[in-house]
Amino acid sequence: MKKPFLTSKTMFLPLFLGCFLMTFSGVFAQEATQADNVHTEAHAEGAFNANDVIIHHVLDDHVWHFFDGHYGTLYLPVIVYSEARGLEMFSSSRFYDDHHQTVEYNGYRLEHNHITLNGQPVLDVSITKNVGMLLINSTLLLVVLVAAARGYKRNAGRAPSGVQSFIEPIVVFVRDEVVKPNIGHRYERYLPYLLTLFFFILFGNLLGLLPGAGNLTGNIAVTATLAFFTFIITNVSGNKSYWGHIFWTPGVPLPLRLVILPVEIIGIFTKPISLTIRLFVAITAGHIVLLALISLAFIFQSITVGLMSSVIVLFIDLIELLVAGIQAYVFTLFTSLYIGMAVEEHDHH
Amino acid sequence: MELLTPGTGLIIWQAFVFLLLVILLAFLAWKPILAGLKERETSIQQALDSAEKAKAEMASLKSDNEKLLKEAREERDKILREARDAASRLHDQAQNDARKNADKIIEDAKAVIQTEKMAALKEVKLQVANFSLEVAERLMKKNLASDSAQRELVNSIIKDLKLN
Numbered sequence: 343m344k345k346p347f348l349t350s351k352t353m354f355l356p357l358f359l360g361c362f363l364m365t366f367s368g369v370f371a372q373e374a375t376q377a378d379n380v381h382t383e384a385h386a387e388g389a390f391n392a393n394d395v396i397i398h399h400v401l402d403d404h405v406w407h408f409f410d411g412h413y414g415t416l417y418l419p420v421i422v423y424s425e426a427r428g429l430e431m432f433s434s435s436r437f438y439d440d441h442h443q444t445v446e447y448n449g450y451r452l453e454h455n456h457i458t459l460n461g462q463p464v465l466d467v468s469i470t471k472n473v474g475m476l477l478i479n480s481t482l483l484l485v486v487l488v489a490a491a492r493g494y495k496r497n498a499g500r501a502p503s504g505v506q507s508f509i510e511p512i513v514v515f516v517r518d519e520v521v522k523p524n525i526g527h528r529y530e531r532y533l534p535y536l537l538t539l540f541f542f543i544l545f546g547n548l549l550g551l552l553p554g555a556g557n558l559t560g561n562i563a564v565t566a567t568l569a570f571f572t573f574i575i576t577n578v579s580g581n582k583s584y585w586g587h588i589f590w591t592p593g594v595p596l597p598l599r600l601v602i603l604p605v606e607i608i609g610i611f612t613k614p615i616s617l618t619i620r621l622f623v624a625i626t627a628g629h630i631v632l633l634a635l636i637s638l639a640f641i642f643q644s645i646t647v648g649l650m651s652s653v654i655v656l657f658i659d660l661i662e663l664l665v666a667g668i669q670a671y672v673f674t675l676f677t678s679l680y681i682g683m684a685v686e687e688h689d690h691h
Numbered sequence: 692m693e694l695l696t697p698g699t700g701l702i703i704w705q706a707f708v709f710l711l712l713v714i715l716l717a718f719l720a721w722k723p724i725l726a727g728l729k730e731r732e733t734s735i736q737q738a739l740d741s742a743e744k745a746k747a748e749m750a751s752l753k754s755d756n757e758k759l760l761k762e763a764r765e766e767r768d769k770i771l772r773e774a775r776d777a778a779s780r781l782h783d784q785a786q787n788d789a790r791k792n793a794d795k796i797i798e799d800a801k802a803v804i805q806t807e808k809m810a811a812l813k814e815v816k817l818q819v820a821n822f823s824l825e826v827a828e829r830l831m832k833k834n835l836a837s838d839s840a841q842r843e844l845v846n847s848i849i850k851d852l853k854l855n
Contacts, residue, residue, distance in 0.1 A: 402698055421700075454693065467700040476704060480712045487720035494727030499734070513724055533725065534717035541716075542709065563697030567705040626694070 392637035400557045400629050402472045403455060404434040408554045418474060422450065422457055424464040434468070472564065475556035479546050487541065516540050516674060524678035525685065532681055535575060539568065540674040547625060547666030551659065559669070560625030562618065569614035572677040577610065580684040613680050617673060624669045628662045822852060 406416035417435035424430075427449075436447040444452055451458050457466045469477075486505060493506030502510050521529045521536050546559035558564055586592065588606040591599055635655045639648030826848050830841075 397694065401693060402701060455698075465699065467703055469704075470698070470701065472701055473704045476701075476708050480708050483712065484715060484719070487716055487724075491720040491723040491727075494723045498727070498730075509724070510728070514728065517725070517728075530725075534721045535713055537721055538709075538713045538716050542712065561697075561701060562695060563699075563701040564705050566697050567702050567709065570706075571709070 390637070390640045392634065392641060395637060396630055396633040399633055400560060400626050401455065402470045402556070402561060402563075404437070404452060404457075404468055404470055406471045406474060406554075406556070418469050418471065420450075420457065420466075420468040422459070422464045422466050422468070424459050424462070426462075427459065427464075471556040472558050472561050475546070475549065475558040476564070479542065479549055479558060482549070483538075483541055483545055486545075512541075512544075513537060520671065520675050521678050524675070524682040526682060528685055529678075532575070532579075532678070535571070536674050536678060539572075539677060540670050543568070543621065543673050544666060544670035547669060548663070550625060550629070551662055551666065557626065557629055560622060560629055562622045565621040566614075566618045568621070568673070569617035572617060572680060573611075573614035576613070576677075576680045576684045579681055581687070583687065584684045613676075617676055621669050621673055624665055628658070628665055632658055632662065822848075 404418055404420060406418055408414050408416065417433050417438075419431060420434045420436075421429070421431045430448075432447070434452070437444050437450075437452040439445045449460050450464075457464055457468075487509065489504075490506045490509035493502060493504060497503055497506065516537055517529075517533060520540075521533055525532055543559055546564075549555050550557050550559055588610065589603060591602045591606070594602065632655055635651045635658065638651045639645075826845075829848065830844065
């Protein structure tokens with residue numbers, strides 16, 4: 343029988359450890375990257391601009407920049423739609439000339455990550471760095487989780503093994519500690535969404551910590567989309583008593599009801615907005631702190647400061663690992679809470 | 692600021708890929724994982740329940756055994772007591788019977804002795820009467836002139852009597 347790649351113990355453990363080691367060593371790899379940046383930018387502008395480096399790192403991009411040099415940049419495909427031209431697809435390398443300066447291509451122009459066609463905005467559905475991260479993250483999730491699921495067939499009636507033992511405690515934790523207590527007896531229909539949400543954010547957060555990786559879960563478009571799904575599910579699941587509490591709160595005097603009504607309506611929207619901002623801020627802030635600390639070495643041009651900041655960065659990196667888990671937990675917890683509030687049966691009125 | 696403006700393209704990709712991921716994982720991963728977990732949990736619960744049941748059965752079996760043993764012991768005691776009673780009753784009865792028999796034999800013997808005695812006495816009386824009559828008859832028949840003659844006569848009678 344062919345053994346699945348990820349479930350074989352011999353392959354999985356080094357891979358897993360490798361991920362962690364890479365996270366830590368990422369600090370130094372990033373330093374090296376920035377060192378190169380300093381040279382080029384120092385040549386170009388004469389000074390190291392930490393602000394640009396950091397913001398550039400946390401933003402989405404049409405190219406995937408790993409390191410400077412001829413092979414250091416991966417030019418991602420650009421897919422644009424406009425009424426004038428229809429759907430068009432080409433490599434983002436077309437926007438850059440030999441001196442790495444942006445140029446116009448076929449009427450399209452790339453400015454600050456926005457593509458315009460003859461000055462008009464177009465619908466840009468390019469495979470950007472974050473879309474690439476999204477695809478990598480989703481593929482990884484599929485491979486790992488399907489391998490874990492296969493374990494239940496293979497080890498039916500036996501103890502879990504391999505990747506199954508790694509995934510199972512997390513699944514049980516999410517099911518028993520997050521979803522079940524908040525949603526109640528109808529939790530099972532929401533479990534696939536909530537588990538996918540948890541693992542997507544967790545893996546996205548962890549992948550984002552790898553050197554050269556994009557800031558997927560720290561992108562407001564990603565967090566807003568996830569929060570939007572939660573918003574849809576919450577309000578579609580909302581039962582009579584949920585809407586009753588929003589539009590005509592029982593058990594309070596009439597004038598107060600009129601005050602509560604707008605507050606409750608605003609509340610429907612603040613819930614997903616808070617989800618969006620919390621995850622976005624937590625992850626992006628972590629990346630900014632890490633990069634700012636690394637940038638210190640280049641601002642002060644000192645090895646001592648570099649060593650000191652590397653030590654601090656190592657600790658911040660450990661905290662970021664913690665934050666990766668916590669934010670996945672919190673997003674799932676609040677989603678369960680909101681769904682739980684929407685499906686809760688009020689029988690005391 | 693660019694950081695805070697969500698990109699349309701990324702929203703579209705994220706929505707599409709995430710929805711696809713939810714659907715794919717729901718069928719390929721969560722369904723078998725959750726079913727497997729549930730199955731394992733129920734089987735563990737069943738094993739625990741059956742162990743508990745076996746324990747209870749063992750306990751009831753033990754108490755049953757003890758009850759049986761107690762009953763057996765009681766039965767044995769009862770049988771023994773009854774046997775002892777029966778033995779003593781038999782013993783008493785035998786004694787009584789023996790005594791009664793003995794008494795009866797003695798009584799019978801006494802009665803026989805009495806009748807024999809009476810018969811003997813009657814015989815003696817008759818004999819005495821006969822002797823008296825004979826003596827009287829002989830006295831009457833002989834002319835008894837003198838005392839000596841009378842004494843001689845009596846003596847001879849007595850002699851005769853002795854001979855009898």
